[in-house]
Amino acid sequence: MVVGTEEGTTIATDAVEPVPGARRAGRATAARTRIVGWVLLLVLLSLGVVTLVTWVLLINETDRRIDESLDAEIAEFARVTETGVNPTTGQPYGSVDEILRSVIAANVSRPNEKFLGYLDGRFRWESRRTSPRVLLRADPGFTALVADVRRPARGSHPTEAGEVRWAALPVGLAGDPSRGVIVIGYFTEQEHEFADEAARLMGIVGVGTALLSAVGAWLVAGRILRPLRDVAATARTITGSDLSSRVPQRDRARDEIAELATTLNAMLDRVQSGVVSQRRFVDDAGHELRTPITIVRGHLGVLDATDPADVRETVALVDDELERMNRLVSEMLALTRAEQPSLLRLETVDTAALTRELFDKLTGLADRDWRLESVAAVRVRMDPQRITQAVVALADNATRFTGAGDRIALGSEVAGDRLRIWVADSGPGVAPEDRRRVFRRFARGEDAPRSDGAGLGLSIVDAIATTHGGRVLLESTPGHGATFTLDLPRSET
Template sequence: MSRSASAGRRADVPGATTGAIPAYQRTLAHLTVRARLLTAVVVLSALTVMIAGGTAFALQAAETDERMDNSLSRAVAALRNIEAKGDEATKQPFSSVSDVLKQGVRGRIPGKNEGVFALLEGEAEWLPALETRSIRLEEDLELVAVLAQMDADTPAVPQTVSTSATQYRLIAVPVLIAGDPGLGLFVVAFDRSAEMSGLRSTFLTYSAVGLGALAVIAVVAWFVVGRLLRPIRLLRDTTRRITESDLSERITVTGKDDLSNLARTVNAMLDRLQRAFGSQRELLDDVGHELRTPLTIVRGHLELVDADDPDDVRATQALALDELDRMQRLVDDLMTLATADRPDFVRLAPTDVGRLTDDVHDKARGLGDRRWVVASRADVNVLLDAQRITQAWLQLLANAHRYSAPGSTVRLGSEVAGDRLLLWVRDEGPGVPADEADRIFERFHRGQADRISHGAGLGLPIVAAIAHAHHGRVFVEHPPANVGSGVVFVLDLPAVDLVDGEPQPVTEMVEYL
């Protein structure tokens, strides 16, 4: 099979190419939202008018047919009553079919659009008086021919017969008399077209009024839809004016509908973008500054090193390695913060908090000359990432070591308060100034001591990121004056999958937590 033939067959498959998209869908795709909504409103309104009108017409037509059928049924009942009573003149049963037909026709006074006559052996035999005739059935030869074909077995039920002249709703009653071989047919008929003409006229008027109403709906909907879509146009115009250097544009919001909520959501998104871009620029500036300083130091010392002086070479080597280590720590910290928003940043698992407390205490003793004390231990199992929590907890302990005097006491502990797990560190250092308490968890924010120790200001932000990844938080507070000096950092985490247990004191409890 050739490739061209195969391709030709694939092209014949419906939906195999974009050309198979229905024309109306392609047309709608090029319309504006306003035009689409207007089209939908007009189409739905037109369908409503058509369905309502069609249903009402059908119900009225059925009611009209039922009214005619009831009248025809009464005519049959009247004829049967005449047959039962017999001849009025002789007071004897009828002896001929013609007499029955004569009495039946004379006893029926036709109403509007109604006619009555009798046929005997297929020929018109009896007619009502001329002045009582509403319609002349005997003059419609097509109708007479249809009726002449009926026999004695024809059921006497209402039926519809159409001729070139009009449409009839009629009933034909066969009449037979013992001893008379003739077959009579008593016929009562309504001109159904004439009966329906008034109804059709009414619904033609309804159709004209419906078309006018659709035109009014289209005009009103055009303005209403335009007003409803105004927030969308404002959104479009605002987004066009937004640039990388200017994210200050906002949408003016009025009302409390869905589109107003959309505008508020977009404004909130722009706020987040503006903060994100600002943080990004600030991050790039700070990273550039932090990396530029060690690079400048290393470059300066390498340029001035005396290659013939072994001591100078060793000193420059040590300094360069120290600065490179500092840059490596900075890069590692930035990588940690960069991955903090990823779903796999933390991997939760059941963790023995009491054992974790002891492990962190053992690791903290290697930080330096301090009196490391476990003040409380929560002997519970909680769902958390033990490695990340250890990283955050040790960062707080390293922070306490940095700001406290040699030989001072640094306390750590774990406690359960309701459905929260509290992991805390308390030192006896100078504390955190009130104006910096809310900023110390921001990236690259450095207090005075940080500047002295050349810190990059990323330790506490990493702690905050780990707490946030656990759906918790980290905060700082100062103990009451009667408890002592220093500062307390608290990791406040949800106690997920908490196993029954109570925090057990080891050496001392910190009552104010």
Template sequence: MADPGGTETVARRYALSVRVRILAAVLVTTTLGMLGAGSASYIIARQHAYDSVHSDLVQESEEINTVVRMIDSGQAGRPVKGPGDVLYLAIKSSVPDPGGAIIGLVDGRIAWVPDSDEPTQKSAQDDAELIAAAAAIQPGSPVEVRELRTTGHPRLAFISIPVQVDGSAHLGHFVAAVDVAEVLQPVARSHLTYALACLVALLAIGVVGYQVAGRLLSPLRSLQATAQRISETDLTDRIPDDQLAGRDEVADLGRTMNAMLDRLSSSFDHQRRLLDDAGHELRTPITIVRGHLELLDPDDPADVKETRAVSLDELDRMQRLVDDLMTLAKSQRPDFVRPEPVEVDQLLSSVRGLVGPLADRQWQIEASTAAVVALDRQRITQALVQLVANAVRFTAPRAVIALGGSVGPDGRELRLWVRDTGTGITAEDRERIFERFGRGHRSGHGSPEETVRLPEHDGAGLGLAIVAAIAEAHHGRIELDSTPGLGSTFTLCLPLDRPSTTTRSEDRARHRHR
């Protein structure tokens, strides 16, 4: 039994839109970056401030050393009888740094302090725990910075230097202290300001990112709405062009989807036409066979023989029709053509040999080239033979039918043609003959003995459609030049540099035959 909780979890996970997830990812990443940069900056600034406290205390300790040297050199300016005199000389001109205090102790009691309004100086003088800790330092102890937590100061750093004078029984201490918490307050305030600035920046990024993400994803929303509107019978909807004005991946996706819908629409239209045309064309021979069978007199041998002949003839026509329809259906597949190097002059010679026995015509190869091009030999041969068969149907015996081939003057196109001197094609027929089951007006040329052996002798109307499909499969086109009463020239125009990414539907739009 399925777990409803699991289903609910999946539904909740996918309830978040792509827009929200993108924005969340950006905000989380930005927040982590700001947090990391701010933390590193705070740690460095805090350590720098703490190092400054230590250096300042060490520097203060140098005051007492300077006084000692003055006393030893006789420059003190007053007699020195005890440690109080030494501390006086050291403290009288001292000014505590902000957050600092200087105290002179004699026998554990305050003897001298500088004249200062610094709050830390006053609070340090009243801090009995600091005084006791400083007075406890004995002569000979190493001079070092010590830390102390007292009731009035959560964190104090101090240095206490014992002072002794020969002949005096008193013990003095030169004390310099710094309230570390007060020194670190500017660092904390600056990084609090940084944190507030980061919050404002994140809010701005969120607002701007939400708008930008919505704009970037608008083609996806249009794609979703378009996909919802599309049905089997309506493939006309597309993503609006104003949603595809950008040059980013999302706009490219929208353009690609529109192109895919164009191909799907073309494919569906192709299938519908194929089914409609096939149903229409196959219905005629089926009706003929059925009618003859219904009227057949089984006791009349002649009637049986005639019905058998008609039925076989109609079945043959249906077989040819099905084969042609299969060829047209395969033309939509990417492997319909399999190019290989082909020598054009040998191709024309082989086609000339194939079509020679078809009818009594004056066969010619009026132009050729020794160029080697990439073509599907079998498909191109099929197209040329179909064009020749079409020319035979519309020419009289001994008429000229010429084949030719050449490379265009720009060297980018191969042109293969079949020219006849037949009846020509009227202007109203030039578009229709390339459509499936499209037929031109039948001429009176060509005897029944000749036409009975030719492909599509019954004029089903698929031959030129197959030729056009073969040309399009080679990313080319077919051109027609015809003058009624003088003949026609059908030309296959095949590019020598075949594009690898052009779609078949794009080829049809760009190379629509005239």
């Protein structure tokens, strides 16, 4: 685990025990199963709602049709009986009983429909269709309900075959004291069988559709979760000694998972950069501090505590070595911070003003012929503190290779989409074989004068330029000076 701070980065290299493969597979399957389960539940709920609504609509439509049929039958019977003429013989009716028999015999009932005739409160006639096989004439409750109505009526009655909706029409004839009733009955549950069958069929089709949806969801969930499995697999390969693995990214992917992979890779880049810098810092510190520590221990081991002169000399030597170690640690910390992009504090900077401020600061470094050659009038996004640190380091390096009265120039300019800030001197220059080596840690040119520094100044400058997305350029002709240039991207706002 790596924890970043303002002063640097702390490393904990304790490896986390990998999750067993069976447990990882179980977790992946569990996530996939939950996705499929929720999809299946939503599909079943949707199909259930659709089936229920469809069934209710069909039932309502059937009931409406039954009611319309009852109204039509009653109207037809009323029309026939009001004429007083038997449509079969063309003669006037002779009795109410004849009316009942003639009307019921002349009309063919539909499936699940019954015509009944009652005379003086008792069953007399019934239509020939017998489906369903329930004898309404034998039902005393139904007879009591409809056999003696005095005006048109409607209602419903429960039977062994389910609900019966009925309509009754009283019938009379002048000169005949008998009272008749024509009854039309509909067995509604049989009429509802179509709606029930449609609902059952929709249920079967719905279950099949849900199963197909579950299969499709399982496959789709696998494709969706595959990048997440790649993330987990990559995370498992990262250890304290290997931070090079990255999450595979799909070409042209622009979804949330692709964004997650990009973000994780960027995070891993930052972590790896921090760890590499930290390891390099530790290695450099161990390498460079070993010598002064050995010197101090060697002199303290032979110190004669009874000899004041020896004590004074040893204390002076130890103090000098400790001061050198302090400068070394400070420069290494500065280099480590310079290599951390996350520690940059970017802001929009007026380059012209910054260049003039830098020139005013540099003139106090040493007695040289300081010159301000050019100023770039442009606003650029940068960390002014880090850029100031880099330019001061370049100028300080120039003073080490020049003498009193020698020229050191500062300037800035815009070249296309780049901003360049340079420090040029009239010193001995840098030999071609040293141009790459001078930017390495603890490296100096072959002809470099003795210095109290640790040889990290140009490494710090290079790190600052790199974290800004730029580079350091070196132009030099031996015997005619050197020019170090910060070549930075021009990012204006």
